[in-house]
Amino acid sequence: MDLVVAxxxxxxxxxxxxYIDPWRPVERAVITHAHGDHARWGMGxxxxxxxxxxxxxxxxxxxxxxxxxxxxxxxxxHGVKLSFHPAGHVLGSAQVRLEYKGEVWVAxxxxxxxPDGTCAPFEPVRCHTFITESTxxxxxxxWPSQADxxxxxxxxxxxxxxxxxxxxxxxxxxxxxxRILHGLDESIGTIVVHGAVEPLNKVYREGGVYLPPTVYAGxxxxxxxxLKQAIILAPPSAGGSTWMRRFGDYADAFASGWMMxxxxxxxxxxxxxxxxxxxxxxxxxxxxxxxxxxxxxxVTHGSVPTLVRYLREARGLDAxxxxxxxxxxxxxxxxxx
Numbered sequence: 001m002d003l004v005v006a007x008x009x010x011x012x013x014x015x016x017x018x019y020i021d022p023w024r025p026v027e028r029a030v031i032t033h034a035h036g037d038h039a040r041w042g043m044g045x046x047x048x049x050x051x052x053x054x055x056x057x058x059x060x061x062x063x064x065x066x067x068x069x070x071x072x073x074x075x076x077x078h079g080v081k082l083s084f085h086p087a088g089h090v091l092g093s094a095q096v097r098l099e100y101k102g103e104v105w106v107a108x109x110x111x112x113x114x115p116d117g118t119c120a121p122f123e124p125v126r127c128h129t130f131i132t133e134s135t136x137x138x139x140x141x142x143w144p145s146q147a148d149x150x151x152x153x154x155x156x157x158x159x160x161x162x163x164x165x166x167x168x169x170x171x172x173x174x175x176x177x178x179r180i181l182h183g184l185d186e187s188i189g190t191i192v193v194h195g196a197v198e199p200l201n202k203v204y205r206e207g208g209v210y211l212p213p214t215v216y217a218g219x220x221x222x223x224x225x226x227l228k229q230a231i232i233l234a235p236p237s238a239g240g241s242t243w244m245r246r247f248g249d250y251a252d253a254f255a256s257g258w259m260m261x262x263x264x265x266x267x268x269x270x271x272x273x274x275x276x277x278x279x280x281x282x283x284x285x286x287x288x289x290x291x292x293x294x295x296x297x298x299v300t301h302g303s304v305p306t307l308v309r310y311l312r313e314a315r316g317l318d319a320x321x322x323x324x325x326x327x328x329x330x331x332x333x334x335x336x337x
Contacts, residue, residue: 003080003098003105004131004298006322011107011131015100016080018047020107023325030082032109033093034059035174037326047075049084051120052092054203055174071120087111088122089278090175091204097125106292107131110326112277113284114146118175118182118209124291131322132289134302135279136257143257143281149274150183156253156272161189161229166250168232170239170270173197175278177233178204178211180255186212189229193217194243196235222246239268257281289317301326 004011010022010029018028025042032038032048034055039048041060048056050068057064069075071094074083079101084094089110096107106127115121153169160167171177173196181201184191193201193214201211217234220227227247236254238244257277258264264273280288285307289297296318299307304321311319 003100003103003129004107006324011322011324013080013098016078016082016098018077020096021109021326030096031056032087032096032107033090035090035110038109047082049092049094051207052094054206055090055092055200058199058203059174085125086120086123088113088115088119091119091178091207091209093119095123095125097127103128105129105131106294108133108288110135110279111288112280113288114143116146116179116182118179118204122288124288126293128294129296129298130289130292130294131298131300132285132307133279133326134285134299134304134307135327136277136281137285137299137303137307139282141257141260141281142283143260143277144275146183146276149255149276150180153180153183153253153255153274154185154188156251157184157231158188160251164228164249166227166230166232166247168234168244168247168250168252169255169274170234170236170252170268171255171276173235174200176255176276177201177235178209179278180233180276181211181214182209184212184231189231190215190226192220192227192230192232194232194234194238197233217243217246220246222248239270289315296320298322300324 009024009026011020019026020030021038022029027044029043030047034052046066050070053068074081081099083097087093087095087109098105104127106125110133111122113122157167177197191214198216252270253272254268254270255274255276259273260275297311300322301324308319311317
C-alpha cells in the first residue's frame with residue numbers, strides 16, 4: 001500500500017486516514033506551512049508544526065481546531081508515526097515524515113535549502129519515498145547567493161535615498177517580506193510596510209525572529225519627509241493602485257525567483273528585478289532529493305515533467321508525478337505574481 005495517494009481532496013494517507021495540505025474540506029488535515037495554497041479554511045482538525053501556529057491562527061482563524069508538534073516530535077495515528085522536520089521555506093514550514101510497517105515516506109511541502117535566518121533551516125530526512133515540489137525544476141534556475149542579493153537591494157535603496165526618491169519593493173507579504181526585512185541595512189532610512197505585511201511581522205517577532213523597526217504605511221501622510229529616504233515593502237497587488245500615490249516620486253522593484261527571466265521583469269513593468277526565492281533552485285532540488293536516499297520520488301507542482309524525466313534518465317530513480325492544486329500563492333506560480 002502506498003502511504004500517500006492523490007485524491008480529489010488532496011494528498012491522502014490511507015492507513016492513517018488523514019490528508020496532507022488538502023485543497024478541499026476534510027476531517028483531518030496535516031499542514032506543511034501557512035501559505036494559502038497549502039493551508040485552507042474549513043478542515044475539521046489541523047495538525048502542524050509548533051512554529052507555524054501564530055501564522056496559521058493569523059491567516060486562517062484564531063480559534064481554528066489546531067494541534068501542534070515541535071520539530072522532531074512524534075505522534076502515532078492508526079499505526080502511522082508522523083513527525084515534522086524543518087523545510088526552510090517560511091516560518092513554521094515543515095516536511096512531514098510518515099512511517100508505517102517499516103516504510104518511510106516524506107512529503108516536503110515547499111522548501112529551500114539555503115538558510116536565511118527567519119525560519120528553521122532545511123534538514124534532509126532519510127526515507128524510501130520522497131514527495132518533492134518542483135516550482136523551479138528547470139536547469140535554468142540557479143540562485144545567486146542571498147548575501148549578494150541583499151547587497152544589491154541595499155545599494156539600490158541607498159542610491160535612491162541619496163537623490164530623495166522612495167524605493168518601493170514588491171514582495172509577498174508572508175515569508176518573502178520578512179526575509180527581505182531581515183537582510184535590510186536599517187541605517188539607510190525608514191522602513192515602511194504595507195498593511196498586509198505588518199501583522200505578519202508581529203508574528204515573526206513574537207516567534208523570536210529579528211526584524212528591524214518598521215512603520216505602517218497608513219501612519220504616514222503624503223509628503224512625509226521620511227519617505228524620500230524610505231524603502232516600502234508591499235505585496236504585488238498594491239502595484240498601480242491609488243495606495244501608491246502617497247509615495248510621490250519613487251523607484252520600484254520586484255523580488256522573486258521569476259526575476260531571473262527578463263521577460264517576467266518586463267511584464268511587471270518595474271525598474272529592477274531581484275532574484276530571491278523561498279523555493280529550492282534546480283541544484284537545490286537535486287541535492288535535497290539525493291540527501292533523502294529515496295529510491296522513489298513523487299513530484300508535485302511546478303516543472304513536473306522535466307524533473308521526473310531527469311530523475312529517471314540521469315539518476316535511475318523511480319520518479320512519478322502527483323497531480324495537485326498547489327502553486328497559486330507567492331512565487332509558486334508565475335502568473336499569480
